[in-house]
Amino acid sequence: MSDYRVLPGPEHFLPPAAASMGIRLPNPGEAHINGVIASEEKAYEEAAKQFLMAKVPTIFPGPLVLWAWNEKAAKKAAAIRQLYNTLKECVQPGQSPMLIPMPDYRPKYPKIDPEVEINPNHPNLTIWHNKIDCCMFVGVHCHQANLSLKIIRGGTSCYTIAMCAQAGHEDAMLSFRDASVEKIMKLADWVRKLKGTVQPRLTSAKSGASN
Amino acid sequence: MSKEKIKISEDLFDIMPSDYQDLVKSSTYGKEDRGWKDIGTSKELIEQHSLCAGCPESMAFRYILASLPNPEDTVMVGSTGCTSLVFPMVAVHNIHSLFGNQNAIASGLKRALSVRFPDRTKDVVVLAGDGATVDIGLDMTLQAWFRQEKFTTICFDNELYANTGGQESGLMQKGFVAKMAPVGKLFEKVRLPEIARESGCHYVVNCTVSKPSLVEKVIRNAVHIAREIGPTYLQLYTPCILEIGKNSMEGLQEMRDSEKPTERFAYKEYVSEPAKQLLAELAAKDKERKAAAKQLAGQATA
Ligand SMILES: Cc1ncc(C[n+]2csc(CCOP(=O)(O)OP(=O)(O)O)c2C)c(N)n1
Ligand code: SF4
Numbered sequence: 169m170s171d172y173r174v175l176p177g178p179e180h181f182l183p184p185a186a187a188s189m190g191i192r193l194p195n196p197g198e199a200h201i202n203g204v205i206a207s208e209e210k211a212y213e214e215a216a217k218q219f220l221m222a223k224v225p226t227i228f229p230g231p232l233v234l235w236a237w238n239e240k241a242a243k244k245a246a247a248i249r250q251l252y253n254t255l256k257e258c259v260q261p262g263q264s265p266m267l268i269p270m271p272d273y274r275p276k277y278p279k280i281d282p283e284v285e286i287n288p289n290h291p292n293l294t295i296w297h298n299k300i301d302c303c304m305f306v307g308v309h310c311h312q313a314n315l316s317l318k319i320i321r322g323g324t325s326c327y328t329i330a331m332c333a334q335a336g337h338e339d340a341m342l343s344f345r346d347a348s349v350e351k352i353m354k355l356a357d358w359v360r361k362l363k364g365t366v367q368p369r370l371t372s373a374k375s376g377a378s379n
Numbered sequence: 380m381s382k383e384k385i386k387i388s389e390d391l392f393d394i395m396p397s398d399y400q401d402l403v404k405s406s407t408y409g410k411e412d413r414g415w416k417d418i419g420t421s422k423e424l425i426e427q428h429s430l431c432a433g434c435p436e437s438m439a440f441r442y443i444l445a446s447l448p449n450p451e452d453t454v455m456v457g458s459t460g461c462t463s464l465v466f467p468m469v470a471v472h473n474i475h476s477l478f479g480n481q482n483a484i485a486s487g488l489k490r491a492l493s494v495r496f497p498d499r500t501k502d503v504v505v506l507a508g509d510g511a512t513v514d515i516g517l518d519m520t521l522q523a524w525f526r527q528e529k530f531t532t533i534c535f536d537n538e539l540y541a542n543t544g545g546q547e548s549g550l551m552q553k554g555f556v557a558k559m560a561p562v563g564k565l566f567e568k569v570r571l572p573e574i575a576r577e578s579g580c581h582y583v584v585n586c587t588v589s590k591p592s593l594v595e596k597v598i599r600n601a602v603h604i605a606r607e608i609g610p611t612y613l614q615l616y617t618p619c620i621l622e623i624g625k626n627s628m629e630g631l632q633e634m635r636d637s638e639k640p641t642e643r644f645a646y647k648e649y650v651s652e653p654a655k656q657l658l659a660e661l662a663a664k665d666k667e668r669k670a671a672a673k674q675l676a677g678q679a680t681a
Contacts, residue, residue, distance in 0.1 A: 229391055236386040245388030269394050274467035277429035284396045 174203040174341050176325045183322040185314070186338035193336045199344050200336065208344065215304070215329050215342055216358035219255055219265075220366040222302030222327065226266040227252055228286050230308030232333065234269050240349075241307075247352040248306060254356040258363040262370045266298060270305075273312045288312040292323040301369070305340070306331040306347060314339050331355070385451075398426045402470055408451045415445045415591035424450060424470040430461055433627025435588060435617040435634060436535055440465055442594040443506070443533065447471065448602055453502040454492070456485040458516065460508035460542045461619075462535055479516030481505045482523035482532060489530045502602050503530035509550040510540040513569055517549070524578040527609040531601040534571070534612070537619040545622040550614075552643070557622055572647060575612040581651040582611040587634035587644045597648075603661060604654045611654075616644040 170190025177183065191203040199211030206214075219225040229248050236242045248267075255265040268286050275289040282297035288308070294300070303326055305313050310332070317328050317339035330340035331347045344351060385403055387395055406422040407413040417423075424444040428437045440462075447453050450471050457466050459478035466473045476484040485505045492501040512520055512534040520532060539557050540546040547560035549569040556563045572585040582604045584597045594615070601611040618633045620626070625633055637644040650658065 229394075234388055234391050234395060236388045242388045242390070245390040249390040267391075267394050269391065269396070271395055271399050272467075276467050277464050281396070284394075 170203070172203060174200075174321070174339065176327050176341060177321040178323050178325060179321050181322060183318055185318065191338040193338060194343070194345055196346060199342065200338070201342050203338065211342055211344060212355055212358040213362070215344075215355055216362045217366050218302045218327050218329065218342070219304075219359055220258065220362055221369050222263065222300075223368065223370055224264055224266060224298055224300045224302070225255055225259070226268060226298070226300045226303040227255075228268055228270050228303055228305050228308070230270045230305065230312070231272070232309065233307030234271055243349050244307065244347075244352065247349045247356075251352055251356040251359070254359050258359050260368050260370075263368050266300065268294060268298070270308055270312075270316075273309070286316075288316040288319075291316040291320050295320060295324045295326050300326055302327040302329070304329040304331055305337075306352070307333070310334060310337070313337055406470065407445070413445060413448075413450075415442050415595045418442075418445050418591075425465065425468050427468055429464045429468075431621050431627070433620055433630050434461070435620070435630040436461055436537070437465070438591075438630075439535060439588040439594065439615055439617045440469075442588060442591045443504075443598055444469065444471060446595040446598040447502070447504070448599055449500060449502050452500060453504060453602075454488060456481045456488065456503065456505045456507075458505075458507035458511035460511055460535075460540070461537075462506055462508060463542075479511050479514075480519055481507045481511060481516060482519040482528070485530050485532075486523050486526065486528045489528060500606060502606055504602065505530060505532045507532075507534060508541070509534055509536045509538065510546075510548045513549040513571055521574070521578055524575060524580055524610045524612070527579055529605050529607075529609055531598075531605045531611045531613065532575075533601075534614045535617045536614050537617050537622075538568075539619060539622055541619040541622055545619075568643065572612065572614055572649070575610075576649045580610045580612045580649075581605075581608045581654040583613075583647075583649040585614045585644065585647040587616040587638045589631055589634040589638060593646075600650075600654075600658060604650075604657060607657055608651070608653050 172189035174186045186203055194200050194205050198205050199208050201214050233241055233244045252267045270286045273288050276287055280287045282294040286294040317337055320326050320328055328340045330337035330343040332343055332345050333347045336343040336345035387403055401422040407417045418441055425440055430437045453471055455471055455473040457463050457473055457475050458481040463475055482505055485503050489503040536550050538551045539548050545558035547564055551564045553567045554563050572583050575583045582601050588594050597613055601613055605611045616634055616637055618630055620630050
């Protein structure tokens, strides 16, 4: 197994694809944490902790859930909203959860508005602007998620979680696979369960995303 | 299909940027009589643009997008150049092709769409600069016409390579001196509209974009003829105000000056015989439809 670990950056301008460093994807029923295969239960716990520790825990829903392509997409959207509401209920004063969409993958000229959206070609702008220190991608097509996750790892210190509907993402610091309404709700349950047990990183030197 | 396809998930509607909300609430998708008059009152299919302030390409873009008869089932193929900076803001499917390859990409795309969706009307519209259409992509442009590929080719003729700083293009006027063409063009502007006609295009128009109603008419004609009969070509003068040293307010006047009867963008149109017949049929149907609508409105108020 590779010694490489997928950790918060800034790693450097062009971080290697984690897959090229020997990180492999989890099998069904598993997840990975920092590139090490872990049980799904462990991953729920760790993801919930990271959310509760963060100053600006953020969910980035992508086009697969923002648009009501079918009933399943709409249900996932509802679950994401619930996870976000749970985060708001469970954080402490000084923490500010955000829900920022990635509605489009095309690079936008002259620039995006980082307060209202994130774009996969320069996700760092949204992270820096809002000082996001932990984020979760959900409903983003694989290629765009990989691109974004690498850019974020390269240029910011933000902790990344992927709630992936397919085989998971090596380039996230923590990745689930086969995302479903149930899995999103289970993560919300874990956030509720750990409420008050995790110390937020509000005053530590590492708080906020760096560039 | 129309707007049904573009519903935002209810639970996330409020976080979508307003552009997308407006698009879903008030775009002209599915509206039969959509046209340039919708610009400003309903959601445009282009919100902002990244062209130079006052660039006539931005007017042309808006008129064209407002005039497409079937925007939700249209795929536009672009090429590298100033136009390619606008496509990320366009709410119509679009593909960015390698510089000059646009008509080859469009050929394959149109054929694939007719195999994949045999029962649905799918329009393909190429939109590229003159460098892409006439110089580097001339082979692809002509071969698509020879093969009678059923799509529309639009050339934004700004008479030089604008995006790379003003090099000479085949459509530049003879003698013109540009920043990166200091010697002056040595030969005449390539007569692409005539070449298009000889190469098998069924509808060819050479004009400026100073009049939105005219742009609407030629776009509709070109798309309908391409859909039913064969290739169509529009050469639209969209002067590069930056490279010809005009201010942002002067683009419109530049177009008006260039469309006078003796000037190079005087309106010229060629329509093949089968295309003329089709346009006559479409006009008759339109008349019938409008008469029926009027009658219906009369009944409703009676
Ligand atoms: C294959 C290839 N060759 C050259 C270029 C460089 N290039 C980028 S834009 C451009 C000029 C585009 O000119 P035109 O098609 O007239 O469009 P405009 O910018 O004037 O609208 C060129 C040569 C490229 N991107 N790709
Ligand atoms: S360089 Fe010329 S063609 Fe390009 S956006 Fe500016 S004015 Fe328009």
